[in-house]
Amino acid sequence: xxxxxxxxxxxxxxxxxxxxxxxxxxxxxxxxxxxxxxxxxxxxxxxxxxxxxxxxxxxxxxxxxxxxxxxxxxxxxxxxxxxxxxxxxxxxxxxxxxxxxxxxxxxxxxxxxxxxxxxxxxxxxxxxxxxxxxxxxxxxxxxxxxxxxxxxxxxxxxxxxxxxxxxxxxxxxxxxxxxxxxxxxxxxxxxxxxxxxxxxxxxxxxxxxxxxxxxxxxxxxxxxxxxxxxxxxxxxxxxxxxxxxxxxxxxxxxxxxxxxxxxxxxxxxxxxxx
Amino acid sequence: xxxxxxxxxxxxxxxxxxxxxxxxxxxxxxxxxxxxxxxxxxxxxxxxxxxxxxxxxxxxxxxxxxxxxxxxxxxxxxxxxxxxxxxxxxxxxxxxxxxxxxxxxxxxxxxxxxxxxxxxxxxxxxxxxxxxxxxxxxxxxxxxxxxxxxxxxxxxxxxxxxxxxxxxxxxxxxxxxxxxxxxxxxxxxxxxxxxxxxxxxxxxxxxxxxx
Numbered sequence: 001x002x003x004x005x006x007x008x009x010x011x012x013x014x015x016x017x018x019x020x021x022x023x024x025x026x027x028x029x030x031x032x033x034x035x036x037x038x039x040x041x042x043x044x045x046x047x048x049x050x051x052x053x054x055x056x057x058x059x060x061x062x063x064x065x066x067x068x069x070x071x072x073x074x075x076x077x078x079x080x081x082x083x084x085x086x087x088x089x090x091x092x093x094x095x096x097x098x099x100x101x102x103x104x105x106x107x108x109x110x111x112x113x114x115x116x117x118x119x120x121x122x123x124x125x126x127x128x129x130x131x132x133x134x135x136x137x138x139x140x141x142x143x144x145x146x147x148x149x150x151x152x153x154x155x156x157x158x159x160x161x162x163x164x165x166x167x168x169x170x171x172x173x174x175x176x177x178x179x180x181x182x183x184x185x186x187x188x189x190x191x192x193x194x195x196x197x198x199x200x201x202x203x204x205x206x207x208x209x210x211x212x213x214x215x216x217x218x219x220x221x222x223x224x225x226x227x228x229x230x231x232x233x234x235x236x237x238x239x240x241x242x243x244x245x246x247x248x249x250x251x252x253x254x255x256x257x258x259x260x261x262x263x264x265x266x267x268x269x270x271x272x273x274x
Numbered sequence: 275x276x277x278x279x280x281x282x283x284x285x286x287x288x289x290x291x292x293x294x295x296x297x298x299x300x301x302x303x304x305x306x307x308x309x310x311x312x313x314x315x316x317x318x319x320x321x322x323x324x325x326x327x328x329x330x331x332x333x334x335x336x337x338x339x340x341x342x343x344x345x346x347x348x349x350x351x352x353x354x355x356x357x358x359x360x361x362x363x364x365x366x367x368x369x370x371x372x373x374x375x376x377x378x379x380x381x382x383x384x385x386x387x388x389x390x391x392x393x394x395x396x397x398x399x400x401x402x403x404x405x406x407x408x409x410x411x412x413x414x415x416x417x418x419x420x421x422x423x424x425x426x427x428x429x430x431x432x433x434x435x436x437x438x439x440x441x442x443x444x445x446x447x448x449x450x451x452x453x454x455x456x457x458x459x460x461x462x463x464x465x466x467x468x469x470x471x472x473x474x475x476x477x478x479x480x481x482x483x484x485x
Contacts, residue, residue: 094338099379105433136337141359160358175332179338195342
């Protein structure tokens, strides 16, 4: 039956009847998660959202917050930007992240470094092991070439344009969208420089936990990896859960693991000395 | 007077020819169709390199789009330098060094504190050069992205280990770049003295534009 929506009150009633609808991808307000790690109180939940296939999310997280991402069905690809929320000209620097840590492969204990010599986020746990700091994400042109369409308004949106929208929601512009990292989809490097994408699909429910080491804005796009070899645009939903946590302490093993990383934490602590 | 061997094989007329002193920035507009030759005059001198589209400088070089499009990290002859929107900005039409780096990024005062210690904070760095040059045209920190390091060698080992190692360049070696659109080239002649990227001794490079 088509409702008669000829007047505003009818339109209002029609709109209000949608309340309580449930979609596969949506935020949960107030946040609720039945599977928080032991020791985490539901009172500390900050964010619970399932990000659509081809969707995106942007969120400000406080220093100390934990962000858990879950690849629900094995084909999520979380392309991640990170900004200093107080001063977004400071942001993730992928080159410094791999160079300072003398290693290209992200995983447990690794740091996401800013262009100001500070740790924006750290990897507390990594149940995936397949990540990528090299390939970046798709753009309108690459998706148009591969899938016939890359538009936000089309069926096969691209990662860059999703990151642009997410960043724009915090007042940011095209020039703020910097090189990203990809979580859950990986890439390894051969001796001759060849990039070998590690795309899966993987087992469902792999997860990882990042810790915000500064006040950050995270922008996440969930679009197929730019080197996904499959002809069909293939991606599955990504779940994000965040909760409050303590600021990293002096004897934290991630903080003290390497001399370079320790100095990055010292630079963070110096920044917050106010 | 003997012929200038550093011009050998460069087609067209030289319209610009500059020596970039050791440790200095350089900014130049290169029109579509022109070729920029960079000469490593004394060998193993990293040339940190960024590109912006002249008509819209929010479109700029993207290391990630470049390596993803060719499926390889190393920049070699034939590599197309791509923008953050996937467009061709320049093409490497010739290089007498096997390959160049685009994953190592640029040194900065801040990253030097991590890599070497806070005693290096006051040393000059590539990001200082990138900022100085870009500020002249209204660009700033948000415009600095992952760059190219011509004449620099950054291998990745099977376990992901990565580092700036001894260079594979030598005195007089060069790279030629043909502009595929009107571009703004911003260079830092790397002043780093704490790793092998400049042989611990920054030296001048030569920039030649032919049309």
